[in-house]
Amino acid sequence: VLHYQPKINVSDRSVVGVEALVRWNNPEHGLLQPDSFIPIIELGDSIIELTHWVINQALVDYKMWEEQGVNLDVSINVSTLNIQDEKFVSDVNKILLEHRVNPGKIRLEITESVIMADTKRAIKTISDLDFMGVGISIDDFGTGYSSLSYLKEIPVNELKIDKSFVMNMETDDNDAVIVRSTIDLAHNLGLKVTAEGVESSGALELLDILGCDRVQGFYICPPITTERLVPWIKKWEEKKPSLVVPINKDS
Numbered sequence: 001v002l003h004y005q006p007k008i009n010v011s012d013r014s015v016v017g018v019e020a021l022v023r024w025n026n027p028e029h030g031l032l033q034p035d036s037f038i039p040i041i042e043l044g045d046s047i048i049e050l051t052h053w054v055i056n057q058a059l060v061d062y063k064m065w066e067e068q069g070v071n072l073d074v075s076i077n078v079s080t081l082n083i084q085d086e087k088f089v090s091d092v093n094k095i096l097l098e099h100r101v102n103p104g105k106i107r108l109e110i111t112e113s114v115i116m117a118d119t120k121r122a123i124k125t126i127s128d129l130d131f132m133g134v135g136i137s138i139d140d141f142g143t144g145y146s147s148l149s150y151l152k153e154i155p156v157n158e159l160k161i162d163k164s165f166v167m168n169m170e171t172d173d174n175d176a177v178i179v180r181s182t183i184d185l186a187h188n189l190g191l192k193v194t195a196e197g198v199e200s201s202g203a204l205e206l207l208d209i210l211g212c213d214r215v216q217g218f219y220i221c222p223p224i225t226t227e228r229l230v231p232w233i234k235k236w237e238e239k240k241p242s243l244v245v246p247i248n249k250d251s
């Protein structure tokens, strides 16, 4: 099943999109988190099928929210094998056409390690996706041991600062410096920047001062089911000035 975590525009606190996060509703073990099964699936070809399922399901849900008057960008995580798959771009195009969704409404999240695994191939796939109009985000930015030179060659729209830096930025000066430098780097390259892992009002305020564009985190909303998303957005819009609508994790 897919759960969705809202993504907020910092300047006006509006909901601009969601990130699709997969869970496995296992009959024996209950709701399993992706870290417990994605790394295993990524060892084989099944990750290709899983990503197709995720994109397809996310677009089914996108249409459902649209019918309820809510228009959101949807971010989807993709793996190394997808980016190396020669059919990936045409498969994404096919799914978008089937659901009649504008490519600009989806954003694919790719980690630096996916790019480093085969940079030439990654540049080709990402350039083709960009040509189609699909958005590209660099996920977990700052955690890979990669050179930054790929940022000049790849048509990226957004950097996502990894939660490991954001969660401790109020108490750890080094993390705060990394967050601030990443925001400046992104803006100097003409990119948007999202901070994930915002767990407190203090972190949100700090990110606002530093000029971060968008945020995600438990302080705003944890990943929730598709049915709960539109009611949550309606509540958020009503309560925007007070900023938080408490909700249990993964409920």
Ligand code: C2E
Residues within 6 Å of the ligand: 005, 020, 021, 022, 033, 034, 035, 038, 051, 054, 077, 078, 079, 109, 139, 140, 163, 196, 197, 198, 199, 216, 217, 218, 219, 222, 223
């Ligand atoms: P990610 O892409 O970095 O996703 C963000 C993770 O941070 C999510 O964990 C989310 O629930 C969690 N998170 C969000 N806000 C906060 C916060 O304020 N504090 C803390 N501590 N955590 C927060 P989740 O859902 O367990 O996903 C883990 C990873 O699994 C994802 O990391 C992503 O790499 C992978 N994943 C999830 N769905 C998919 C998918 O459909 N395909 C692929 N290939 N990977 C996926």
Ligand code: CA
Residues within 6 Å of the ligand: 019, 077, 109, 139
């Ligand atoms: Ca992600």
Ligand code: CA
Residues within 6 Å of the ligand: 139, 140, 162, 163, 196
């Ligand atoms: Ca991350």
